[in-house]
Amino acid sequence: MPENTPPRSPRHAKFCALTLTLATLLGVFGPHQSLAADAKASKYYEDALTRYDKKDLDGAIIQLKNALQIDKNMLSVQMLLGKALLQNGDVVAAEVALTEALRLGVNRAEVVIPLGQAYLAQGKQKLILGQPQFSLAGLPAAVQRELLLLRSAASADLGDLRGALKAIDEARAIDSTLPSVWLAEVPIRIRARQFREATEAAQRALALAPDSAEAWYQKGSILHVSGDLAATLAAYDKALTLEAGHVEARVARAGLYLDLGRQPEAASDVGELKRIAPKEPRAAYLRALLAERDNKPELARSALKDLVGLIDPVPIDFIRYRPQLLMLNGLAHFGLNEREKAKQYLEAFQKTQGNSAASKLLAQIYLGESNVDRAIEVLETYLKAQPADGQAMTLLGSALLSKGHHARAASLMQQALKTNDAPEFRTVLGLSLIRSGQSGNGVVELEAAYKKDPHQTQAATVLIRLYLRSGQASKAALIGENLVKQQPSNASFFNLLGMARGESGYLAGARSAFEQAIKLDDRLVSPKINLARLEIASKSYDAAAARLAAILKIDEKNTEAMYEMASLSDRRDQAAETQRWLEKANDLSGPKETRWGLALSDFHLRNGRPSPALEVAKQVSAKAPDDLSVLMAYAKAQLASSDSIGAKASLTSATRVADYNPVSQLQIAVLQLAANNVAGAAYSLEKALSGQPDYLPAMALMTEVELRQAEPAKAEKRARDIVAKNPKRAIGYSLLGDVAIARGQTPAALDAYRRAHQLEPSTDTLLRLFRTLAAQDGGKPAQLLAEQWMKIHPKDALTQRAMADGYARTGNFIMAKTAYEGLIKMSPDDSPALNNLANVMLRLKDPEAVKTSEQAVAKNPGNPNAIDTLGWALSQSGQNDRALQLLRDARLRDPGNPEIRYHLAVVLAQTDRKTEAREELEAALKSGQVFESSADAGALLKSLK
Template structure:
């Protein structure tokens, strides 16, 4: 172990990432499932929180695990456990706990930084840039700053110096007076050998925090690499005086002492290192160096064995971005004569530090061995980087397709057709074109082949599928009937006929065809599944369950049957079972199968779980990034997760893929409006209208877009054009009402809305009129209109909801109560209506508010507003402990809601936790959001100061 390597090693200690040095201060707070649990779980949590605040991390972890033994779904427990495990160095378990907190509904602002730290500690740096939860958009500025510093450290480790400095600059723009934004720059500058800039950053940090041990250590690190050893030693001394447990300063000073020949001083630092950080591998390495210099080879060998004993158990992926540890272990194994193990670490190290002295050791290892596998490995690496290598495209026809080389198959068949126009050539050509994404051209070739030779049943079967996918059911039936006439014993062709009949609306014919397919081939699964689908359609749920159970008994991994089980469970209202079946289907899906992932994402969206929906959509996006259905599902999940920026980008890709299909472009435009991308919506609608100028839904939406673009004249012209072309439709008049309202012409708008409602009396036209009348005469005309409508349409839930909301806004709580109760007779499972009713009952001081709030949470267990209502109702009812548990959970799910934070503060203040209460009130009052209890919050703030 040469002095050169030792010096480099000690200097490189300054270049570590700051991932685990970021200080976070999350308030940790519980899910609905735990509310019915023994109160002992909540007490365990509260005790753990106190222990955590007192730095008793081990004790906190024990109490949190005790709580989880009672209820594993307590959100605050999982969150605090993740943080505690992270501080305790158990980063894998920390990731598990933090991920579970995300699944249970924690607001991502609470978890992104500690989860990012856990990822970086495992070498999963890239996930911080790839996973959606680390998107800066929508995060509070303080969390953005911490996440940016985390990104800076990750970028530096990945070798992206420009990206690292960009992240530091963005963090500094948020708060330039925070020392951390200057300290983060120093290791990046050192790595780029920009010592002047590094020194300037160190001085700025010290000016902000003159008594910071970290700042003095960083100043010393700059002096160390610059060769100013006197200043280096002075800075390290100051850092250790300020914090005797500063490991990095101890390591660096011990190394410097070794370089200076001050072995007794180095020995003292190493001994202290072993005391304060007994598992620090660099201390063992320094021990080995000292033993070697003292000519004590046995002690040196023991120290090296201690070192590899510390690093070897750590998965190499955890330390791939910790080059110092990679090199240390490589050097130690080399020193112990374990060349193969040394190579494993030095090869990974070499990728990021190719000019270090350790390169010579790796070269010696390569020279000492002879292996042809290396040549093979290089070749495989090259081929992975060049997947379009021409040598791989030598197979013909269907063999090429079976290998996935569809472009080559197409070229070969086109060449073959130049010599002979054979239908079998066109069949292969058509199939290859379809599989390479050119469906329209492929269909044309298949139609030509089948027309010329109806015996080309492969072409016919493919055509049936294409016709079904494009909605041409009549054509599909005709071809399928031709196929079964040719081959009356072919069960697959009868299955195709059943599918075609089903899409054509001939359910009896579909059932007969499927049953014939099963009769011909009892081992064919597709017609059995299709019969189960018919059963579900006809609400014959028991029959469907029997069919599907029989299929899964024979093949438990049949994803088609598994998905239909999910469909059946969904129809029966069994949400947990539905999710279980969908997840199982998705887990078993192939590398190109996206259907089950899309279904899982849609299921999560329908059940108010945007995070899991986004993860499912992201997974299928990796399989088929240009598939339109995937793009649309991904965009919907992004929107539900609050990532409008990402949704805009995804929808831009969808617009390109959808080409000029008016229906698809209309759908994309509507999503663009949800993403607040008005120009993007306009572009999609222009494409839709360019192919179908009179497409009414697109014309109507374009009118709305023009209003949003502050172009009322264009909007009015388009609305009048719609009226002219559709004089008996309400939509044109409704749009004219929208234009008038945008111009502030309320009487004109009312006339237009009345006209629309006269032409087409519907909920839609009524609600437009209702909303406008709500601003007239205290809202009385609107209420009268809705009440009259409800007499004739007692099942109209939307109007009943609008009426109830109007009563509540007007302070007419008795009428609001009656209206919400009427609404719940129409929609008894309406969680929002239950929550609103509970709030009304609270205003009326009705003790029944608790029961209604509990029902609301049962319907929407992840909704922070519903949880808050229940918590507040429990508090009003004197159930303080339960209220605290609920309100902590609600606050954790929606930390940006000042009303929730105020409610939590009230309970915290009453239970004596005034510091926490003050923090919650400060966050609520400085949020910039107007909330109902702001005056009460200000009064309470004075009381807890």
């Protein structure tokens, strides 16, 4: 068991000795005030939950808002409020509440579906397909299925029918036994006029759910567009028999009755719609049609006003993917002679259905505005699809007569490249290749140009920057020295020379060059910034701050200076200032500038904020999709956001871009392993070793990869090669030990690990040996080894943690308590250690367990394990009201954790919420995970039935 694996015991597996990497992924949400919420707020929530279950949405929303008046950070309140608002039709407020719940730490699986529904209702389809929070990665299968259906709907709205069907196929791959995964296909097929496929999908749904009103309605929709009106009516009748409140079926049947001239039946359905859906705009349009047929123009006009009164207040972006509503509101405004407003909706409708008859109305509006060109364009497009439409042909003829014939000439220009060997052309060619992403070939051309003519200063300056970027500072310095000899009065060349000298370690020479550049041209900002960098590096913080402030006083949009201000703030541990400067620099960056975005993404990752890191990385990727640094940053952010699929794709691109650079390929391989792409890591390492066969870090990592690929013979051969080439290094023996462990050869592993530790005594070699000894004699040899090491290295926190975990794992809670207390003395802010200590105290029935677990939560407020431990400790001390709130919070953050759900169920049962307790226990036991309280969970579930 790795040193950071949580120790286990029969009652409570809630130790969370997390690695540093995992801890950074949990996020920091600031002081978690909701953990100490007022009891009255909790009562408001429980009452709201009861009202919500009884469909009293208005009452539930009032009570939830009352709770938020007391404590706005109650995660469970924000979550339920979002769901209630969504069901009540207030989608904007629902999005706000659900987003706040996500910020507070609710598990994405809990919020992604209602949040996606809120986005769809607002016309934010592109965001559903593009935002990281709607990624499938890391979600349970059932949630992935529902999210895929949402993504299908979004793709269909955007006109991507192929993508919509692909998403449905992926949903069916998860579970094809649900009617929803078949019904989702029907409207897409209808839109594509693929009626046979639509019918097959509807029949599959009906076979699975013969009493589904939605399935019968969808079948009726297919029959309707196919022209079988008698069968259509029968299907709609069946749907409404099964569910009288099915609005879509009621609207469709009323419209069909009108088409058939059966006005009394249509009026009956329209009247029912007014009762069950008073805010349904299509019902208002049907009322207008009925009034018009009854020759009641004032009543028709009143109905049209009702319609526009319902749709106009809604921002057009909210309904831009609802063509029926766009068309109806356009027609209504046209009927009310409100042409400007009609144009807005008809134009939006035309973007989704360009070949409809609405084009003719638009053309009339354009002609009325004397916008003849636009009218011609619309009509010509329409007539390509409907060449026999006489009205459209007449309108187009009128437009052409009023405008006259004109020809559109488009001349395309091509730029030819000259093939002579003039150095200036090679310079241009080199720059062109670099800008198109072919930097390797571009450097070759620039070097050839500079070699042939050292006065090719443009080639020289670009080469200096490229050499500095690739770590070839000495080459850059040589060219810089030549430049300043050629042009001793050129301040920019002295600045470049200073940069090259600084990268090569000649700091005094760098300062001298920068100062000479400023002396030659005081207006040049770059050498001033470079001097500030030198001052930051030498800890002359006040001097650097003054220099940068002077630059920004003259040019408040200088992003270079802003970045250095961020670096300075970071050195001074001023996180908020660091973020402010980075965000400001990134906001002001140009369309090709990636540095500030990369720095901001890295800052978010370092501070445990994967979501904003990913969002920034994505924005930067749009600027430079083939840049190696961008690809690596994007992959890191994707990994931190649990999007291993996306990370694999980014790293595959990075492997291609990195070519055979061993250092870059090694970094890519490490990230590929983090993405669980062992084959990808192997490929990157093969490229690294092709470029440098004896590159030790790549050889060592390839050995580990071969072990993961179940190829111990290859791994052993490579490890022995490392030993042969590096006989005095520990790494080869450590790897031989790993090979022996993989083969189950514990004695051989111990010999290898001991040899490694003898050669290079370190925490790494000790912990390998410790882990192997932990399985022997109840872990006593391992503990003795760690205790002896700690006497010599009393500040080794990693070994102290391993020792503490070992005591807890073997049930020696008294020693574990002492060891964790020692670890906390070394690292007072170590939330996992505090949480583990609290769990040990629970075993020992120590009344200080609550206090210690509160400290763990205070250090890491978003950690569901720590919150659960505090809730469980409170329940053990009889504080069930507060425990219930905390355990609800933990369950929302980590719904896949059966132990948390069991703890919540215990407190729910104790507070007489038996139905909810049963739901939590059933979910925990169906999770398929082995958890320590499973037997207790089963017994409790039986007692509640």
